[in-house]
Amino acid sequence: MKYDHAQALNKATELFWQKGYQGTKMRDLQEHLDMRPGSIYAGFGSKEALFLQVLDCYVEQSLIKIDEYNRLATHPLEALKDFVSGFIFVEGKLENCKVCLLVKTVSESETSQPKLHAHALLGLQKIEQKFTDLFNQAQQLKLLSQTANTEQLGKWLQMQIMGLVIYSKNCTQQQDITLMIEHIFSTLRQPS
């Protein structure tokens, strides 16, 4: 039975996102992808090579999602806020939140797999750049002070999202997170 490469990659992304790199075993993948070992290796190379492709896939999906939010929103800041909220409240529920795959990878592969670590950092930088782009748009729309440093804002938002998704694992009150998101975005208009 011939498999669909893109579909397999998406399914692998789901699984690695759920279990992390080390926690995902080849036998898990075989089951989740409904593929046998030789096929996985023929199609993707190795566990590590597959994971690098998964990271790329994840980043691309994230950038596409941000663009979608930007298309639907009234303005870029609202898009960013919707993106963050959608990331935390999956299907409206706090308990569905999953730690960002890139963050998970950075943390997990800090010392053990330099290649994965570096690749995840690159992914994070791309997403941060997308944030900065949207802040630039917002600035042109006079939604932000003309003197605000949009790069700094991009970094700040990235850092906040990182904190939010981890913190969400230790939080049962949706209200707490909602307040934090409100606070983050309400203070963005004031340059530091």
Add this chain to the structure above:
Amino acid sequence: MKYDHAQALNKATELFWQKGYQGTKMRDLQEHLDMRPGSIYAGFGSKEALFLQVLDCYVEQSLIKIDEYNRLATHPLEALKDFVSGFIFVEGKLENCKVCLLVKTVSESETSQPKLHAHALLGLQKIEQKFTDLFNQAQQLKLLSQTANTEQLGKWLQMQIMGLVIYSKNCTQQQDITLMIEHIFSTLRQPS
């Protein structure tokens, strides 16, 4: 050769902090602790049981460190700021920063080891409570608005630290992080 239990636990903490739970193999521990398998199992029970003790050890060390900062600082907010800075800039260097062991554990054991996950969350809650305690002190010292919600501030600071340590892995400019820390603490005095 008789080993020192507390010293072994501290060394195990170092190693698990560096490599994470799954990344740390028993053979790593044997080497790092200079102990043989049977001794480790006799003294600590199992890899998992040892790790739970390590989490406790890490939390205790963190609480003690916050108390030390509080003793040396002019006031509680300075103590918290020094704690954060000391956590990020280890020996004054950004590149020495390590992801908090509790955060690492929460991320890594999200789906695979519920017991470790829950234990790490408990540890995070204890540290957050310490933050809230210091915010209470600061409020009594009139350093914070009397109407500020110190619990919310404790949660906020915890979330920010989580974001900061992860973000630091993707940041080579010490100035970026310093600015963020300044911003976090300068906006604490204004109730949300």
Add this chain to the structure above:
DNA sequence: ATTTAGCTTGAACAAACGTTCAAGTCCAGT
């Protein structure tokens, strides 16, 4: 229909992993 190249299957491999347990060592009590 036959052939062939490309792909898929899955048993099996070597290495890695957490753990056990018999033998040896140490030390305190008599």
Add this chain to the structure above:
DNA sequence: ACTGGACTTGAACGTTTGTTCAAGCTAAAT
């Protein structure tokens, strides 16, 4: 000095893991 209990050692165990490769399958070309 001797004894016995507690502890340490480390070989070995059974299981898990990433990967390979021979056999089989499929589909397109002749």
